[in-house]
Amino acid sequence: MFAQEAAAPHNHAGHDHAGHSHATEATGPHGGTVQSVGDRRIETVIADKGIMFMILGKNDQPIAPPDATGTLKLQVGDSEKEYTYQLKTLKNPAIGVGVDLSKVVDQPLHMNVEITNIGSQPLVFHAMGKLASGKLSDELLVSLQATCPVSGQPLGSMGKPPKVTIGDKSLFVCCAGCTDKLEANADAYIKKYYTAEGEKVRDGVYKSTLADTASIAAQKTCPVMDEPLGGMGVPGKVNVNGKAVYICCPGCAKKLVAEPDKYLADLKAKGITPPAF
Structure with missing residues (x-):
């Protein structure tokens, strides 16, 4: 996998960084x-x-x-x-x-x-x-999905939700008993959850859903706080000059809307092109 292997192992604890700040x-x-x-x-x-x-x-x-x-x-x-x-x-x-x-x-x-x-x-x-895979964690996917497609119960209400993978997408169910029903009608459930629109949180701010997974994975962090998306619950989705920009919490919406050009430019500098809202 790698070339030029060194002869001696490295001890992280013993490495001397004296005189060098690395925060x-x-x-x-x-x-x-x-x-x-x-x-x-x-x-x-x-x-x-x-x-x-x-x-x-x-x-x-x-x-x-x-x-x-x-x-x-x-x-x-x-x-x-x-x-x-x-x-x-x-x-x-x-x-x-x-x-x-x-x-x-x-x-x-x-x-x-x-x-x-x-x-x-x-x-x-x-x-x-690390080289990130670009995939969202199961915890965030569960938060985005929120409910069991079969029973309608909140995910997590019956323990850790079982994961069912269909092609390149995944859905979760509230319990193992719902797995067969999900698989029997998989295409319909995938379409329903991966095209769902998020509910309105406040003016101009919406909850993200599984339909936003690719865009959240591409953006990675909140442009206002520079926090990982999903680290503070379901990311918010904001209409910024016709573009969908994701934030770590609803409180970031005010700054984002106040300086839309600044934050869109910041995203562009990182190679991120927000999708149409």
């Missing part, structure tokens, strides 16, 4: 995680074909000297096996390496990084992240 700040302008390293801000971007580190300059534009190089030491999950990669300047500009991460989707990645030839001192820091 996570927020989702970065390119969809990665931003942290402070000394007086610099670094965005770590993990994709299925590689890992990039962007030194953010004015207006969060990435900067990288053409001769910048470095080393990445990578561990996956709880494994002690360590992989070492040589970093180089990319066209973005960024500093990174091409590596196939498709087999470690949703597994935590521990990265010890040293970037050199960018000033008098190298940048040394630890970063964490």
Whole structure:
């Protein structure tokens, strides 16, 4: 899966980060995680074909000297096996390496990084992240569905709802006894729940439903609070200049509507195109 395996395992607990701040700040302008390293801000971007580190300059534009190089030491999950990669300047500009991460989707990645030839001192820091699958958690899907298609009972009222997968979609039932009835009329139930419109919460704000799953997975975070969608219950859905934008809670709607162009521009900068409302 990986190349250039290092000879010795890495001990996270013993790594010395003295003199280097590495507090996570927020989702970065390119969809990665931003942290402070000394007086610099670094965005770590993990994709299925590689890992990039962007030194953010004015207006969060990435900067990288053409001769910048470095080393990445990578561990996956709880494994002690360590992989070492040589970093180089990319066209973005960024500093990174091409590596196939498709087999470690949703597994935590521990990265010890040293970037050199960018000033008098190298940048040394630890970063964490993962290549997300883009799928919503079962907990969020249950919240979006809310009720059992067969009995109409609230999901969770009879224990953990059993999951039934039909093609590339899933539905949940209140109990195992409803599974056969769901499967016998699967197409009708899928159509009903995956085209349902959410109820109105307040003016301009609606509850999301299973019909919004792909859009929620694509947007990932609330543009106002930068919180993961679903982390505070069912995401709200807001009409912003004719586009459907999702928020972590109804309280974010006021700021979103007050500055629609700002938040739409923020989403665009992250490569997110909201669907039509």
